[in-house]
Amino acid sequence: MTAILLVDDHPIVREGYRRLLERQPDYRIVAEAANAAEAYQAYRKVSPDIVIMDLSLPGASGVEAVRHIKQWDKGARILIFTMHSGAAFALKAFEAGASGYVTKSSDAAELLRAVAIVAKGGRALSDDVAREIAAERLGEGRALVDELGPRETEILRLVASGRTTEDIAGILNLSPKTVQNYHYQIKSKIGARTDAHLVWLAIGAGLVGDASAT
Amino acid sequence: MTAILLVDDHPIVREGYRRLLERQPDYRIVAEAANAAEAYQAYRKVSPDIVIMDLSLPGASGVEAVRHIKQWDKGARILIFTMHSGAAFALKAFEAGASGYVTKSSDAAELLRAVAIVAKGGRALSDDVAREIAAERLGEGRALVDELGPRETEILRLVASGRTTEDIAGILNLSPKTVQNYHYQIKSKIGARTDAHLVWLAIGAGLVGDASAT
DNA sequence: GCCCTGATCGGGCAAATTGCCTGGGGGCGA
DNA sequence: TCGCCCCCAGGCAATTTGCCCGATCAGGGC
Incomplete structure (x- = not known):
């Protein structure tokens, strides 16, 4: 039996959850709350197995509520259900x-699938959000790269992927000085103030974004 | 009418595509290839509107083939269909x-939906992959961060997000020299050879990677 | 052929940063 | 009270950055 705490400022929506969840044999809603403060109180009182929470709550935001609850109980499992x-x-x-x-x-x-996953300690993410995050990660803006010549692009890719100046010079058979010059030129063309900034821009342009295979 | 080039080393699989795609009124398979070299030749010969390609090909990998084709025609639209x-x-x-x-x-x-999107110049991604990328993006590995003190973590976050040394010094009310020292210390503790590398590690640790709310 | 443009490659030099060491002060557990 | 770790910052040589410059080479256009 999984004890659930419901947090949503709309009673009607809570009613909807209740209908849905209590039809399942294993779930029981043991408490409800309409805002962050109530949620926190309720959590401490009933120690539910999982919390289902809306993100837009009156007063403190749902994110704040999550942080607050996790601060009190690091093992809390919270499932966000929001628009x-x-x-x-x-x-x-x-x-x-x-x-x-x-x-x-x-x-x-x-929703039920997500509840089940979270109840088991896993991480759940609905398809549309996964898609959003992936899209953001893949980046949209080429734009930048079009300003750069092929050599510059190549060097940007290498710099952004974490290579040393000397590495790059070795890979491309160039003088380290040339690589430095390109590096500088790229930064000014693109308008990056920092190497780290450069990395983000390169990610946004889809030039890098690996994480595997160094 | 959309002209398609099919690249897959398995004739049976190609037959499957053909069945599926030619049932659609707008699609026509104008050429097929079983490996990267053939794909490249075929592309140059028929200039298809889109390419549907497997990633695991005999000889050069599909990724290589993509790079090669894009090098020849920057406007090429290539849809990867793989296991x-x-x-x-x-x-x-x-x-x-x-x-x-x-x-x-x-x-x-x-698949048909993806083909349609790509044909229109968009970017398509299937749900399972989106989910994978999102999971990776959310990051698993804390590890690294545990080595760092709270101050170091804070500074790492700022550095990795692209701030200037002086910016950070201003934000945290520190001497720029102190920030430089932290910056250096973090690099040696974490084992990053480059600032760019540092960014990747910070992303992996979930410290940065927002893109909103600066 | 000739000029112009643009990409590629690198030297030079001052100013800034990195790499590494040092040292002092504060908190906290043994 | 003694370490130990975290915080903060100065010093100094070595490297890199920021910005200048000139050389070469390929492709147009006239």
């Missing part, structure tokens, strides 16, 4: 300690 | 210039 499909919301929620993120446009089956 | 669902494969493919990535576990409808 926002933006990648930024989801990332913030996970950063705060949420275990799952499902949008309200998902169907009942998807 | 690999790993994020790394997909990222490499996009980096090389692919416009879409669909796994063979997707159903026919998803």
Whole structure:
């Protein structure tokens, strides 16, 4: 039996959850809350197995509520169920300690699947949000790269992937000085103030983004 | 009418594509290839509107083939259709210039949808891969961060997000020299050879990677 | 052929940063 | 009270950055 705490400022929506969840044999809603403060109180009182929470709450935001609860109980499992499909919301929620993120446009089956995953300690993410995050990660803006010549692009790729100046000089059979010059030229063309900034721009342009195979 | 070039080393699989795609009124398979070299030749000969390609080909990898074709025609639209669902494969493919990535576990409808998107110049990604990339993006590995003190973590976050040394000094009310020292210390503790490398490690640790709310 | 443009390659030099060491102060557990 | 670790920052040589310059080579256009 899985004890659930429901947090949503809309009683009607809570009623909807209740209908859906209590039809499942293993789930029981043991408490409800309409805002962050209530959620926190309720959590401390009933220690539910999982929390299902909306992100837009009156007063403190849902992200704050997540952070607060996780601070009190590091093992808390919180599933965000919200209308926002933006990648930024989801990332913030996970950063705060949420275990799952499902949008309200998902169907009942998807919510139940997410609840099951989170209850087992896993991480759940609905398809539309996954797609958003992936899209952001893949980046849209080429633009930048078009300003650069092929050699510059090549060197940007290498620099952004973490290579040393000397590495690059070796790989491309150039003088280290030339690589430095390109490096500098790229930064000024692109308008990056920092190497780190350069990396982000390169990611945005789709030039890099690997994480495997160094 | 959309002209398609099919690249897959398995004739039976190509037959499958053909069945599926030629049932659609707008698609016509104008050429086939069984390896990277053939694909390249065929592309130059028929200039198809889109290429549907497997990633695992005999000889040169599909990624190489993509890079090669894009080098010859920057406007080429290439849709990868493969069995690999790993994020790394997909990222490499996009980096090389692919416009879409669909796994063979997707159903026919998803492939057709992807073909349509790519034909229109968009970018397509199947759900399972999106999920993989998102998972990777959310990051698993803390590890690194545990080595660092809170101050170091803070500074790493700022450095990795692209701030200038002076910016950081201003934000945290420190001497620029102190920031430089932390910056150096972090690099040696974490084992990063380059600032760019540092950014990747910070991303992996989930410290940065927002893109919103600066 | 000739000029112009643009990409590629690198030297030079001052100013800034990195790499590494040093040292002092504060908190906290043994 | 003694370490130990974290915080903060100066010093100094070595390297890199920032910005200048000139040389070569390929492709147009006239």
